[in-house]
Amino acid sequence: MRKSNLSWALLVALGLPLSSAAFAAETHIPDEVVKDATTLRDRALNDDTAWAIVESLTTEVGPRLAGSEGDARAVAWAKAKFKALGYDKVWTQDVTFPKWERRSEHGEVLGHSSQALALTALGGSPGGTVQGEVVRFDSLKALQAVAPGSLKGKIVFVDVPMPRARDGHGYGVGASVRRRGPGAASRAGAIGYVMRPAGTDWHRNVHTGMTGYDDQTPIPAASLSNNDADQLARLVALGKTEIKLALDCGFNGTYTSQNVIGEITGSGKPDDIVALGAHLDSWDLGTGAIDDGGGIALTMAAGHLIKQMKTRPIRTIRVIAFANEEQGLWGGRVYAESQKDKIRRHQMVMESDSGPGIIYAFGGSWGTEAEKAVKQMYDVIAPLGIAYTPQQGNAESEMELMQGSGAAAAAFAHDASRYFDLHHTPNDTLDKIDPKALQQNTAAYAAVALMAANADGSLGSGPALVKAKP
Incomplete structure (x- = not known):
């Protein structure tokens, strides 16, 4: 105790900052x-x-x-x-946010290989019906590198598989594509966006999740199932492929929910x-x-x-x-x-x-x-x-x-x-x-x-x- 007091006094005398953790x-x-x-x-x-x-x-x-x-x-x-x-004790805190709603969604391949696509709108996507030629990218970086406006009238498809991992680190890959892809596609002039899901299953399940547009004009954005992403990639490899997205969703005012808190x-x-x-x-x-x-x-x-x-x-x-x-x-x-x-x-x-x-x-x-x-x-x-x-x-x-x-x-x-x-x-x-x-x-x-x-x-x-x- 005496040694600690001397150290404290010395620091004060020297005008040095005190650290509570040190003592x-x-x-x-x-x-x-x-x-x-x-x-x-x-x-x-x-x-x-x-x-x-x-x-x-x-x-x-x-x-x-x-x-x-x-x-x-x-x-x-x-x-x-x-x-x-x-x-x-049980109490609440009001939490107000923009209210996003999903109402209906549909996707399909057009033309001689016409077929339905299993997809779901990403949270934050606007509604709308668009159709156009698919342009596939094998990385988010590749999409971000294209010239502004160069994909006018196209529908972007970002095809990046999410790796499976015990610590879940693969989600960083999939979530980045989901959150940043639609904004990058909009900047490039695209009218719509689809992606391979931020998910690791092959059961034709669709994976939703929130997206964003980085101050770009929002465009309809959806996630395919992994199975349908495989199918779309094969079709694009065969030649020109057009798809149609019909999303009924979007923001509708604000809503106030609550944090609910319990205490002992x-x-x-x-x-x-x-x-x-x-x-x-x-x-x-x-x-x-x-x-x-x-x-x-x-x-x-x-x-x-x-x-x-x-x-x-x-x-x-x-x-x-x-x-x-x-x-x-x-x-x-x-x-x-x-x-x-x-x-x-x-x-x-x-x-x-x-x-x-x-x-x-x-x-x-x-x-x-x-x-x-x-x-x-x-x-x-x-x-x-x-x-x-x-x-x-x-x-x-x-x-x-x-x-x-x-x-x-x-x-x-x-x-x-x-x-x-x-x-x-x-x-x-x-x-x-x-x-x-x-x-x-x-x-x-x-x-x-x-x-x-x-x-x-x-x-x-x-x-x-x-x-x-x-």
Whole structure:
């Protein structure tokens, strides 16, 4: 202690900046908390609360496109479910955004090889009926390189397969084509846009998702199934190919949904928060089971199981069901803005938005003073078959915004090997969730959240942590 005081006095005398992290006491998890977390972990592995929640959401509410009737039903459902699960406080935040609607869609090959195409409008696409010759590109970069106006009257087809990967990194390829392709096609003068999907299945499922136009004139934009992308590529290789797109969709005013938030009030530091999140909305083609019903279920269940412990957590457990993630993190941005002056109050944040597949690694970002405590967290969840990747990974989606502002974050790597077979498709339904994997996820999130809430000391949240993040 005397040495620390001398160091502090020397820095003051020299006029040098002080670093709170440099003098922060080492954070640790008390032995009794580790024991409780181990018990909680084992209990979650044999608990079906998460399954009951996701079954309820996907059955009673179904698809939850932002701004739809399903969205409103989901908000009412979430408020009622938090209360039924015993949360101490349930509240909402208004989230207003442009309302995009899908009404009908059709595509076909014209001419001597006429046939229907399985496709779906991309979110944000305008409606319209267009027909023209297909120009195929094997990369987004190639499309972006063409001269402005050089594709006047044409329909662009970007044909880039998305690679399958356990860590889901292939989505970066597919999502880039989806988000940036239509704008590039419009700049080149095209009247329409189709793409190979941001997906890895070959079951003639269509994959929707949000797009954008980079300040270019919006043109009708759709995603084919992988099977139909194969077919269209073969036809183009044979010679001139014309297709027709007929999309009835587009923006229709604005809509106000809500973030729905449930809290278990902390017994000693109620203003300090351990925040868990997932998004309540889904696309309209399936019932949003893996994206993100499973995330809603396991985070709600984690809080519920913590509430049932004999000893109430010292810090508040907050579970957020975010509005409209799919069309631009709208709910996450509202929450992050509301908490911008309370980053230090967020002891740790975490989210589940990459499917409830088996968690195979645990990492994140935290202060140096928290290294021992986070290792203690890992030691509890290691028996779940999880590897340790300290100071790596992000909190996912909305909570990544909080992490980017300096909140300490837990990052769980989920096996996404098959996730993008189902992602944003009609096949995203309850039967695709593995109950055992869902229990493993719930156990990991619950145990880490409990230990973060009862840690003896800070995990390092604050603006300075931003520089330490990967």
